[in-house]
Amino acid sequence: MKNNDYDTLRVKSVCENKLGIEFRNGSESNGWFVHEGKRIARVTVPYGRKPIPPKTYKSMASQLKLSVSEFDSLLDCPLKLEQYLDALRKQGLIDPQP
Amino acid sequence: MPVTMPYMGSVPIIPPVFEGRFRTVIHAFDKMEWNCGPLALSATQPVLFENVSKARLTIDSVLESMQNLHDRFERLSVWLRKECHNPEKRQVELALLTMLRGLQQLLSDMQVQWEKFPEAVHIVTRNQIDDIERLIGIYNLSCASYESYLAEEEHFSLKGSMLNNSVQGYKLTASIRVHVEDDDTGKHASCLEIPQVYGFGETESEALAMLEREILSLYEDLQEDVPLSEEYRLLREQLDALFNNEK
Numbered sequence: 001m002k003n004n005d006y007d008t009l010r011v012k013s014v015c016e017n018k019l020g021i022e023f024r025n026g027s028e029s030n031g032w033f034v035h036e037g038k039r040i041a042r043v044t045v046p047y048g049r050k051p052i053p054p055k056t057y058k059s060m061a062s063q064l065k066l067s068v069s070e071f072d073s074l075l076d077c078p079l080k081l082e083q084y085l086d087a088l089r090k091q092g093l094i095d096p097q098p
Numbered sequence: 099m100p101v102t103m104p105y106m107g108s109v110p111i112i113p114p115v116f117e118g119r120f121r122t123v124i125h126a127f128d129k130m131e132w133n134c135g136p137l138a139l140s141a142t143q144p145v146l147f148e149n150v151s152k153a154r155l156t157i158d159s160v161l162e163s164m165q166n167l168h169d170r171f172e173r174l175s176v177w178l179r180k181e182c183h184n185p186e187k188r189q190v191e192l193a194l195l196t197m198l199r200g201l202q203q204l205l206s207d208m209q210v211q212w213e214k215f216p217e218a219v220h221i222v223t224r225n226q227i228d229d230i231e232r233l234i235g236i237y238n239l240s241c242a243s244y245e246s247y248l249a250e251e252e253h254f255s256l257k258g259s260m261l262n263n264s265v266q267g268y269k270l271t272a273s274i275r276v277h278v279e280d281d282d283t284g285k286h287a288s289c290l291e292i293p294q295v296y297g298f299g300e301t302e303s304e305a306l307a308m309l310e311r312e313i314l315s316l317y318e319d320l321q322e323d324v325p326l327s328e329e330y331r332l333l334r335e336q337l338d339a340l341f342n343n344e345k
Contacts, residue, residue: 027311028308028311028315030312032319038325038326038327039324039325039327039330040327040330041327042316044295044296044312046298051282053281053282053283053284053286053298054282055279055282055296055298056286059286059296063294063295093327
């Protein structure tokens with residue numbers, strides 16, 4: 001788990017840039033991952049914490065329907081949008097590719 | 099020389115089951131395809147049989163498995179009856195019961211035919227036996243998923259979870275179970291019934307306050323007129339019921 005390597009700003013920025021999530025700023029920062037017009041996953045990123053506490057890190061991974069290691073990869077860079085979609089397809093959360 | 103006989107039995111329809119955290123269970127049920135799959139037998143469909151001794155052995159093992167399944171299910175049912183206010187559990191119970199009854203019906207129909215015809219032992223095709231075994235595998239998978247849910251709930255109830263009857267001043271129609279635990283320098287709060295949200299804070303009260311804000315904010319998000327995944331569509335129904343928002 002690489003929760004010590006990243007802060008919440010990094011998580012937010014990766015979610016925005018890689019997954020196209022648009023955050024709404026309220027008491028917390030919430031955003032939906034939308035695929036083909038449908039809301040699939042909702043992630044909450046607390047404001048400015050570094051390092052991210054482990055259970056909170058795990059919760060964010062889980063909200064994105066990722067394992068902790070997949071979430072590490074998402075933040076590290078190797079996991080791109082297409083691989084993220086593959087992970088969702090494997091869980092039956094989005095339709096298979098035509 | 100294979101014997102051909104009509105199958106006289108009927109297979110009940112599996113009802114839709116609550117999804118969300120039961121995705122694995124639902125996926126397994128979906129795979130069964132009672133209505134259009136190979137087990138959708140009808141009186142007009144002849145049944146072929148090829149290997150008598152193998153079928154006898156398999157049917158015996160199926161019957162034995164059925165008994166084991168029945169015992170396991172009895173235990174689940176006892177547990178479920180204790181907390182029957184939770185609609186999720188009721189629906190899973192209903193689905194598991196229906197599945198069990200389906201298998202029992204199938205076997206009972208076979209037995210009737212064994213007694214009715216001297217050659218009735220030839221009643222089942224190898225494919226049907228495979229289907230029954232497959233169903234039992236699916237049933238076991240469903241039980242495993244369900245047991246992990248039970249284990250998680252046990253974890254919640256044993257390790258200091260608390261019941262909440264309200265969220266941000268809204269009175270709920272049923273209690274939700276909230277769990278707070280240490281998370282590095284702060285506290286992490288989660289909810290068994292709504293695992294899609296969490297709370298974090300320096301103190302327990304801050305973590306709980308964030309969790310409540312998150313539940314309410316998710317509920318409000320789900321009221322928006324935007325297409326949702328099946329998981330969130332069902333969660334919306336669950337939250338509507340919790341917040342008593344009958345539509």
